[in-house]
Amino acid sequence: MEKIYGNHSVRAVFMTRPKTIKRLILLKGKKSFLNNEYIDLARREKINPEILPWDQFLQAVDLTKDDKHQGVCLYCEPRAIYNEKDLELLRDARCVLALDQVSNPQNLGTMLRNAAFFGVDALLLLKNRSTDVTPVVTRVAVGGAEFIKVFKVINLARSLESLKKIGFWVYGLDERGEKTLAETDFAEKTVFVVGAEGEGLRLRTKKFCDMFVRIPGGRVGLESLNAGVSTALAFAEFYRK
Amino acid sequence: MEKIYGNHSVRAVFMTRPKTIKRLILLKGKKSFLNNEYIDLARREKINPEILPWDQFLQAVDLTKDDKHQGVCLYCEPRAIYNEKDLELLRDARCVLALDQVSNPQNLGTMLRNAAFFGVDALLLLKNRSTDVTPVVTRVAVGGAEFIKVFKVINLARSLESLKKIGFWVYGLDERGEKTLAETDFAEKTVFVVGAEGEGLRLRTKKFCDMFVRIPGGRVGLESLNAGVSTALAFAEFYRK
Numbered sequence: 001m002e003k004i005y006g007n008h009s010v011r012a013v014f015m016t017r018p019k020t021i022k023r024l025i026l027l028k029g030k031k032s033f034l035n036n037e038y039i040d041l042a043r044r045e046k047i048n049p050e051i052l053p054w055d056q057f058l059q060a061v062d063l064t065k066d067d068k069h070q071g072v073c074l075y076c077e078p079r080a081i082y083n084e085k086d087l088e089l090l091r092d093a094r095c096v097l098a099l100d101q102v103s104n105p106q107n108l109g110t111m112l113r114n115a116a117f118f119g120v121d122a123l124l125l126l127k128n129r130s131t132d133v134t135p136v137v138t139r140v141a142v143g144g145a146e147f148i149k150v151f152k153v154i155n156l157a158r159s160l161e162s163l164k165k166i167g168f169w170v171y172g173l174d175e176r177g178e179k180t181l182a183e184t185d186f187a188e189k190t191v192f193v194v195g196a197e198g199e200g201l202r203l204r205t206k207k208f209c210d211m212f213v214r215i216p217g218g219r220v221g222l223e224s225l226n227a228g229v230s231t232a233l234a235f236a237e238f239y240r241k
Numbered sequence: 242m243e244k245i246y247g248n249h250s251v252r253a254v255f256m257t258r259p260k261t262i263k264r265l266i267l268l269k270g271k272k273s274f275l276n277n278e279y280i281d282l283a284r285r286e287k288i289n290p291e292i293l294p295w296d297q298f299l300q301a302v303d304l305t306k307d308d309k310h311q312g313v314c315l316y317c318e319p320r321a322i323y324n325e326k327d328l329e330l331l332r333d334a335r336c337v338l339a340l341d342q343v344s345n346p347q348n349l350g351t352m353l354r355n356a357a358f359f360g361v362d363a364l365l366l367l368k369n370r371s372t373d374v375t376p377v378v379t380r381v382a383v384g385g386a387e388f389i390k391v392f393k394v395i396n397l398a399r400s401l402e403s404l405k406k407i408g409f410w411v412y413g414l415d416e417r418g419e420k421t422l423a424e425t426d427f428a429e430k431t432v433f434v435v436g437a438e439g440e441g442l443r444l445r446t447k448k449f450c451d452m453f454v455r456i457p458g459g460r461v462g463l464e465s466l467n468a469g470v471s472t473a474l475a476f477a478e479f480y481r482k
Contacts, residue, residue, distance in 0.1 A: 012463070222249070225358050
């Protein structure tokens with residue numbers, strides 16, 4: 001079962017894949033108009049919402065008071081996760097984000113939120129070297145994770161090759177990129193590749209980039225932006241054009 | 242005393258205000274080339290670094306293992322914090338960020354990092370309704386907080402008026418803004434006003450904005466970006482031109 005919590009994330013699951021929802025758990029005493037909203041949504045899907053007092057709620061949802069659950073949590077069938085063989089599904093996609101070893105759940109959540117906001121089609125994650133799309137990640141994404149196709153791939157280089165074969169150009173985000181985002185005429189079908197904070201892109205990933213682009217700015221003592229922020233700047237520039 | 246921890250933040254204090262440093266505390270066994278760097282920096286300032294084993298280190302720096310201290314922490318005189326009467330200092334500034342009630346330390350830290358990256362001159366915070374520039378905030382800013390003048394103001398509206406008097410135009414970031422960031426010809430001297438996530442700008446703050454600008458994007462179920470991300474998009478657009 002997949003666990004999803006927080007208002008935005010729960011609403012997004014009701015919006016995108018309501019049939020997968022198995023349990024809806026609400027905190028007793030949560031602002032009543034909010035609980036009523038969820039009760040209505042649940043009834044439409046023939047789910048019987050469980051409304052529990054604080055202690056039982058935390059136990060049922062297996063969260064602590066520090067998790068920003070906002071008094072709402074659901075359990076659903078796990079989201080569809082695609083693999084390398086499914087990349088063909090992106091034939092009509094326009095913009096894809098590929099992550100080279102990003103391991104920070106906050107950053108991954110922010111990236112999913114950014115991607116959903118701008119209309120990015122898919123996210124590629126390294127199967128063995130990235131954080132998973134965990135409950136924390138979907139919470140930080142405030143629903144964004146439901147609007148993006150997630151691919152877990154074993155070999156990022158090979159996956160980039162597959163995307164190139166169906167018409168994509170691959171842009172690596174790199175401080176030493178030859179052009180800035182604003183100077184770049186992005187291809188109709190664009191992949192952005194982003195590395196782990198502090199480490200950047202691996203050499204073997206770099207080999208498969210068609211071009212490197214940079215975000216102009218920085219100073220001695222502060223050379224880079226947060227990886228989540230960087231992806232938003234890339235998406236904004238792509239969709240600006 | 243102000244406490245600063247983490248590699249980037251500590252380096253930035255040595256770079257910008259070394260004379261304010263009173264104590265430097267290093268974790269014994271931290272990668273030796275890093276400790277040697279700090280020992281050199283400290284000696285130049287005639288500070289005797291304290292190199293402590295794990296338990297004593299955590300006690301001396303009053304942090305837990307979950308704080309991302311990276312084995313380095315310093316205590317220094319508190320940073321200069323300006324107030325409304327000092328706004329005159331911004332006569333030659335080009336870009337200022339004003340926060341209307343932003344209370345999330347992660348977001349504030351990200352904003353300071355973004356501001357330093359792009360070369361923003363100053364940050365205005367509401368004295369009574371914002372998070373402070375705490376050790377967590379400076380840690381998240383990875384040094385960015387040292388490169389930005391921070392003003393704590395009692396009345397944001399009055400402060401915006403003062404800035405207008407010295408030539409600034411005030412742009413409110415708002416989902417319902419009449420123009421997008423890309424469509425806007427920003428003034429030579431620009432203030433960006435950003436509200437709290439989920440709440441946006443207060444009505445009384447809105448009255449003092451010359452114009453509202455929006456970030457194009459969003460969809461039903463995911464209407465907005467994280468406030469930290471939004472500021473980066475605004476700065477990028479301002480400095481793009």
